[in-house]
Amino acid sequence: MAQMPSAPNEYEQMKAILEDYEQIYDVASCHLTVSYMPMSSITMHYVPMTEGVPIPDTIYTIHVDHARCADVSRELPKTLDEALPAGTPPYLARAVQKLNLCDHALEVMKDAIAEKLREIGARVEWLRLIPLPRFIVHSSDEPPQVYTHSVFAITSASGAQYIADFTIEQFGFDRSMWFMTCSDYMEQCSEDGNWWLHTEEDQLEMDSMRPPSDVQDEAAVKGIVDGLCARLNWDELYSMAGEDRIEYIRGQATTVFEAEIKYSSLARSNAMVFTCTDRHVGRLDGQISKC
Numbered sequence: 001m002a003q004m005p006s007a008p009n010e011y012e013q014m015k016a017i018l019e020d021y022e023q024i025y026d027v028a029s030c031h032l033t034v035s036y037m038p039m040s041s042i043t044m045h046y047v048p049m050t051e052g053v054p055i056p057d058t059i060y061t062i063h064v065d066h067a068r069c070a071d072v073s074r075e076l077p078k079t080l081d082e083a084l085p086a087g088t089p090p091y092l093a094r095a096v097q098k099l100n101l102c103d104h105a106l107e108v109m110k111d112a113i114a115e116k117l118r119e120i121g122a123r124v125e126w127l128r129l130i131p132l133p134r135f136i137v138h139s140s141d142e143p144p145q146v147y148t149h150s151v152f153a154i155t156s157a158s159g160a161q162y163i164a165d166f167t168i169e170q171f172g173f174d175r176s177m178w179f180m181t182c183s184d185y186m187e188q189c190s191e192d193g194n195w196w197l198h199t200e201e202d203q204l205e206m207d208s209m210r211p212p213s214d215v216q217d218e219a220a221v222k223g224i225v226d227g228l229c230a231r232l233n234w235d236e237l238y239s240m241a242g243e244d245r246i247e248y249i250r251g252q253a254t255t256v257f258e259a260e261i262k263y264s265s266l267a268r269s270n271a272m273v274f275t276c277t278d279r280h281v282g283r284l285d286g287q288i289s290k291c
Helices: 010-028 066-070 090-097 102-118 182-189 200-208 212-231 234-238 242-263
Strands: 039-046 058-064 123-131 136-139 149-155 161-164 179-181 190-197 288-290
Touching (some): 010 149, 010 179, 010 212, 010 242, 058 090, 090 136, 102 123, 102 149, 102 212, 161 182, 212 242, 234 242
Parallel strands (some): 058 136
Antiparallel strands (some): 123 149, 190 288
16 A cells, blocks of 8 residues: 655645546546647637526637648647647637546546545545536537536545546636535536436446447546556655656656557547537436535
């Protein structure tokens, strides 16, 4: 059992443990495809707020450069930075990077996190909720809409509850808000403070909406993450200063993903698309709870 990072309180200790996995997924989210859809522009417009409808007044619309996509003489962009329109601000680039990946983050990272948390008597669960975004990013071929959102719910050995949200930036929140107490997260980032557990029925419905290739690619990413976590020397990592540990983990993750995307089944993915799999709009048929 690896020695856990020391911290002045439980909140800081839990955050330090989860931060390593947040960094790994941040790297993974940059290596989910071998090419990206080129974007001709991302336009911003405002819509009137409607009572009872949790859609923010700021909407960003992604317009794909279809002419470039059709030009067989030009390769598709290899990185998100190359695909984004020139001058895209960093906060919007980060939002596009994490767009519609909340379910993917849970699928890929939950088992590795659960294994680590068991060492200290903590557990992780898959929670769903209606988010309260600061803005919405959507593709021009789909209307702007708020879908249900997936997050990691952490319960410590003492019973304290926390939320880890690895894709929070897609809603316009700063990355620093990725880890909070459950009560703070629900107050600041959810539409009504309600949440419900992701069930087997939810999983079956979600899987039925995805092509088999997406499921296979997701499994490939999960295999890479599990392998990386198994190889890391956690005792050595926890002896490092925070910034040194993060730099090392990001370096290891980048090396692994850059190699795997060339030689593994990930290379089948031919372009980033902006299709959301979180179609459970307003589904509250499970056990609803509040922190």
